[in-house]
Amino acid sequence: MKVASKVYTFLMFLFLYAPIFVLIIFSFNDSDTMSRSVFSGFSMRWYNRLFEDRMIMEALKNTLIIAIIAAAVATVLGTIAAIGLNGIRNKWVRRMMMNVTNLPMVNPEIVTGVSLMLLFVFVAQSLGGLSLGMLSLILAHITFCLPYVVLSVLPKLRQMDPHLYEAAQDLGCNPRRAFFKVVLPEIMPGIVTGMIMAFTLSIDDFIISYFTSGTTQTLPIYIYSMTRKRVSPEINALSTLLFVAVLLLLVIVNLRQAKDKRVQERKGG
């Protein structure tokens, strides 16, 4: 039984990673014909081509700008929102707010993207002259990142002992100091998780960006156009780089988590 488990696990992971490995291998393919399936030798030429490609760099720049702004705004707004939502006593108002928060997550992305496109086009028509672009992209990204931030911070707020805030003020802090010194550190893990999720979602988003970008290109949109046209192994090189970056990130995060856990255990939990 144990053997079967191990074999099954191996097969599943093979399934998960086979395409990625193929991409990586062929990113080093030394082929003039840009063949995607015949491996003719090792070469870094596609990586060179990648870095020389103006449009990819432009798209990458746009993607990063959007992701940073959207993550920052969504984190701040979402944290404030979570604090606000936590304080609502009225059951109906709270339920409605939670439904609105969950709506972008439950709806298919294509519906969210299309509806936002209608909004922007409609508004552009009324206000005359504004067209889809960076602004609409940023607004759209903030919108779909917000629920994730809210849903990351809210549980932490609920877990927190509400009397800590009062206790801090009893000990002489003014409300603002009490917030920054007591509440904020308690919910910080939720905020950080929300921020990371927002950033990642924004970088990787394709569907919503596709509908709200107009002529601006983000990296996923550019990749899409690349896959529609003559497929160049530059994409393989790009994929490999992305994969390595993500792998490093996850390894670092996991190591930190393991270290924190060990520190916790030594402290006695």
Place this chain on the structure above:
Amino acid sequence: MVAPGESPLSGLVTSVTFKGVHYEIIVDVKGFKWMIQSTDFQEEGSKIGLLLQPDDIHIMKKSEYSGKFGDYSTFSDEMDEDILASQREEAKKRMKSKTASVPYGIWMTIFIVVPMILVVVFAFTDKSGHFTLDNIMAVGQYSNVFLRSIWLGAIATVICLVLGYPLAYIISHTGARAQSVLIMLVMLPMWMNFLLRTYAWMTLLEDNGVINTVIASLGLPKLHMINTAGAVVLGMVYNYIPFMILPLYSALAKMDHSVIEAAQDLGANQRRVFMKVIFPLSMPGVISGITMVFVPAVSTFIISKMLGGGSNLLIGDLIDMQFLGSAYNPNLGSAISLVLMVLILICMGIMNQFDDGETRGGGLMI
């Protein structure tokens, strides 16, 4: 009550009220107000000493009305004010947070609620803005596309469940450190770009792709895999199976092993333990996984475009064509989107029947 010098405690009488049987005497003791019920009269403004005997201490159940309108010394204005003032201060100290949700409410209204309303409006109007049901009627033409999407999405979901459950189960039973590594490995492809992952399968499945090259070199006839419904399902399964594995793992890992042991102690064999204990207990994870796979699978359009060619159109492709494609008709597109939304809501509603009220408290399942 005694003369001022006879006890360590002393205070100033601030008010005296006759309550019919006894006097209610409010005494100010160093800023604290004490209420004394006694048959002895004291002059207002006089200084007295207070001596507490052991049987002066009574433990009483606090009535639910006491404190609501002030303390039950209704005659002490000073006391009421003090209490009200301290209550106000307490309220100030509690986080006055309701208003913090207002900017968020405004944002979500503008960017989530209004666009939804716009979709509905567009679905029911034509190009010149008149109300019409034509668009909804037109959606009926595409019923075969809808059916295909639901069918393929359902197949993909079932495959994800069947393949993902064992893996989640296996991972949840390995050691703690191995678990976190394995889960990280499951999540890693998720973080790779969705398009690149689908594109990778194109490379593998094409008629001249990697798989066929390998097959051909073995002397076997080539398989036509790309641009088929099977390729689309494969793409769906590949892209969404981590979304099935993670909630399943989450639910399985949290399960209380003593319940399983109890079932085994009571004589159930492996299969029965699974069917009657493990699977039902993992239901929240199953529901979560099904939802997270089915909804994107039904509404995808990239997977069908890249792996299905032009012959396996799904709902997403249709919508895409109406908004950014050659057949520019936002009204029809909105109508299709509306029908899609309703469809998803119905499916979720059916799904919720199986969820026996597990409230998640507003947090993320993962």
